Amino acid sequence: MTAVTSTATRADLTKTLRDAIVSGEYAPNQRLIEADLSTTYGASRAAVRTALLELGAEGLVDRLPNRGSRVRAIPLEEAIEILEVRMSLEGLCAAKAAENITDAEIAEFATLRADILAASESDLFEYSRLNQHLDRRIREIADHPTAVAILERLRAQGVRHQFRLAFYPGRAAVSAPEHAAIIDAISSRDAARAEAETRAHLGSVILALRSIG
Structure with a gap:
């Protein structure tokens, strides 16, 4: 500690x-x-x-x-409600990141994309860490303090359920391409697609959490 x-x-x-x-x-x-x-x-x-x-x-x-x-033990249904709220806020941050991203950050994201895909096949702890890093970098590049402040609170409440999901058999094979799609949209500076891919990913997380209970 x-x-x-x-x-x-x-x-x-x-x-x-x-x-x-x-x-x-x-x-x-x-x-x-x-x-x-x-x-x-x-x-x-x-x-x-x-x-x-x-x-x-x-x-x-x-x-x-x-x-x-x-x-506090966060029940599954509440965790799902939190994710539903996060869909809008994280979609907003992804769109803002697509608008703000620099050439240097695009190069950084290209490396991160490759690392995420590689880790998803061999090291789930590293895969989880890289996903958290990606989320953090998107929020930083978005530069939207109000959305980020709310997201930090919401993410803290629901993180245990998502951590459990990250290690569920077969989940990484689904989520890694979703993260890659988000990176591609942001790196292409396509704000609408970045928001749509982010919302689709979190929708996939919700469906997966419901399926594993």
């Missing part, structure tokens, strides 16, 4: 706890004890409490009356 110094800002601690929850360091329904977190991250109890309140507002933590906090 990542340590946080006593001088770390509240935002640092909130981000560190968010990342730990999203990455699975804390399991769904696991209790989050303020004293333990204070020791683990080198932060004050007040800072931990504030961070937990913020994560509660984000939907990642449940605050239990007189029992502290626990990691």
Whole structure:
């Protein structure tokens, strides 16, 4: 677990706890004890409490009356609703990225495209990491702070279900070409196609999640 110094800002601690929850360091329904977190991250109890309140507002933590906090378990149907909302926002970001992308970034995406396709056949952990990197780069190139801020919150809530899906047998063979199609559209500076390919990919994710339950 990542340590946080006593001088770390509240935002640092909130981000560190968010990342730990999203990455699975804390399991769904696991209790989050303020004293333990204070020791683990080198932060004050007040800072931990504030961070937990913020994560509660984000939907990642449940605050239990007189029992502290626990990691919120996101049900499948809610995860699917989140994906339905993300379709619009991620489609927007893909379109903006297609409008903004530079020649250097197109070259970067060409390398990333090849790496994603190769990893999908041999290394699913690396494939998952590369997909997350692609998503992050699209948001950065899109340069749309409002959409990105909302997406960061939504993605954190639904990431566990998508991580499980990424390792489902045969899924990479379906999703890798979808990611390649998104890259191709953005690199072609075709905003409409970039949005359509992104929406189609997330629609495919929803169908796959429903099929595996």
